[in-house]
Amino acid sequence: MTENDEDPSLSRPQRRLLKRIYNGRTTPIVADGRPFLTYKDAAKYPLALLVAERDAAYTEMKAFAKDESQ
Template sequence: MDTTNEPEALSRPQRRLLRRLYNGRTVPIQADGKAFLTYKEASRYLQAMEPDARGAVYAEMKAQAK
């Protein structure tokens, strides 16, 4: 089942960055008032959001990781 064409799917660069951010993480990233420790938690949350809100939360995760 190919889910890359679904509108809910994250883009390949987004998935790659999230995997790097959450790889071996011991301190959760806070975004949108929630704590995310694993890639799966973060990606499930992002995929459940509307595309506009998803971009804002993704940017927040990216900024927190730096």
């Protein structure tokens, strides 16, 4: 069993935050050097990663959106 099998989805707060930061977005958020413009794309990417990498990608998206809003 891999780490992905143990925790196959993002947490509810993670999903809600991603939906909020990607709602109506016109400029992409970059995480791991990859641009994400829609919630659907942003939510799929972390699910393909191991749990520790998933959390890091989510944190990077969150930080990028926060920096952009200031």
